[in-house]
Amino acid sequence: MRKQWEVQQRLITGIAEVPPGRFAGFFTLTFPAAQQPTEDELQRAWRALVGRLRRRDLLGAYGWTIQRTKRGTLHMHGVGHFHWDPNLTRWRAALTASGFGIQNTLVVARATHARYCARYIGTRFAELAPLRRAFGFSQGFPRTPHMKSRRERAALEAALAPLGVVPDCHWIPEWEVASH
Secondary structure, eight states: OHHHHHHHHHHHHHHHOOOTTOEEEEEEEOOOTTOOOOHHHHHHHHHHHHHHHHHTTOEEEEEEEEEEOTTSOEEEEEEEEEOOOTTOHHHHHHHHHHTOOSOOEEEEOOHHHHHHHHHHHHHSGGGSOTTOOSEEEOTTSOOOHHHHHHHHHHHHHHHHGGGTOOOSOOOOOHHHHHHO
8 A cells, every 4th residue: 555655756856847948648458459569579569668758859758557357368557758749640650560459549638648647556556466566656757856855865964974963863664674
């Protein structure tokens, strides 16, 4: 449940913090009905799509989750920072060239989409192969305020340690100790 909440909060942050000239889009990527991709094929198609969209400057930062439908078919949901292309022909061309089908969605993202994506982390997580990632974020995808403050605190402590400065409080909450 904790991981599900963290993914949801990060996706919401990505919806709220969009670079100028882009919009936060919620996407659903499916394969043609006759195709039953493996997890490796899904990952290959995803990497190919990201490469094609980035070369065309249609995609910036992104976060994604994998879902297995009730029939067992894999597909993806996520939030990305997209450059608007009014006729979507380059988007569709990149999708089909990457191996996805033509029945895919791209809409303006809302917080409910973040909850929808994160829900599958908890409910369908065990249905992927061992050690297979069920979600991910690109390097530039915004971090939550909590993640930023933890990173800033660690950087400050590391910078002050050679000077012999220690934090005023040596107590670390139990939940942070467990996550380290």
